[in-house]
Every structure is written in C-alpha cells, then in structure tokens.
Amino acid sequence: MLVDSDSFISVEKKLVKQGKLQKFEKENGPVTSLMMISKGRIADDMRYQLVENLAHHPLHIVYKVSFDQYDETLNCIFDRQTKKPITGLWYTPQRRDFTELPKKMVQLFISEIVNNLTDSTGIDLPIWVFINDKAHLAVTKKDLS
Numbered sequence: 001m002l003v004d005s006d007s008f009i010s011v012e013k014k015l016v017k018q019g020k021l022q023k024f025e026k027e028n029g030p031v032t033s034l035m036m037i038s039k040g041r042i043a044d045d046m047r048y049q050l051v052e053n054l055a056h057h058p059l060h061i062v063y064k065v066s067f068d069q070y071d072e073t074l075n076c077i078f079d080r081q082t083k084k085p086i087t088g089l090w091y092t093p094q095r096r097d098f099t100e101l102p103k104k105m106v107q108l109f110i111s112e113i114v115n116n117l118t119d120s121t122g123i124d125l126p127i128w129v130f131i132n133d134k135a136h137l138a139v140t141k142k143d144l145s
Helices: 005-018 020-028 044-049 052-056 103-116
Strands: 033-039 060-067 072-079 090-093 127-131 136-139
Touching: 005 020, 005 033, 005 127, 005 136, 020 136, 033 103, 060 103, 072 103, 103 127, 103 136
Parallel strands: none
Antiparallel strands: 033 060, 033 127, 060 072, 072 090, 127 136
C-alpha cells in the first residue's frame, strides 16, 4: 500500500490540469499502478547489521518505495556520489501475508533513483510514478510547478 495515497490525488489533479496525465495515457494507455519513492529509515532490527559510519554518512541516503498493489515497502541505501546501492534491498512488510514485488517493479525503483540522484542534493522527494504495461510517468514537485 502507498505510504501517502492522499498525495497521489493532489498530484493527479495537478497533472490533469496541466494535461500531462491525459497525454501520457493517450500515448501509452491507462495507468494501472502507482509507485511512490520517498526517504526511508533503517529499521531498528537492521541497525546491528550496518556499520555505523555506513548508515550515517552524509552522502548515504535510505530510499523506500511503496506501491498501491503491494503490501510492503522496499528499502535501500544509496551513495549519492557513486549512484550505487551500498546495501542490499530489504522488504518491510505492511501486512503478514504480503507478496514480494515483481522484478520489473524492483528494477523500476532502482532505475528511478539512479536516474534522479545527484551527489549534491540527492533526489527531489517524493517521486510519484504512474505506471502501465508500456511506460511510466515519474513526477517530482518541480514538475508540478
């Protein structure tokens, strides 16, 4: 489930007003899934697995992704300079009976971070992503102004 589903309603209204969502759907078909990338945090039960300097380095940021159709978040720590993950991915279930994300959704999460990551500022968060079988439309706050 999305960590902030209410924000998607607001973003969708702005995209419709700008004509961007209609253009995307005309070219690619209707949106079938939603994804949101936001700043995450290291779960308390994982802190012992990470070296203190690794987890709190100023160039290292925890990102998490949530989806409207899946009941877990996926998390990873990235280095802003190298644009590479410095930890493996970890799931945080939102329900006991969650289903792991399909590989293509995991790849989309990683590619959005790598494509938007800068060593000076990180990423403009959150990133709202509208997805269908053919394409995706990623939007940040600067795209809405």
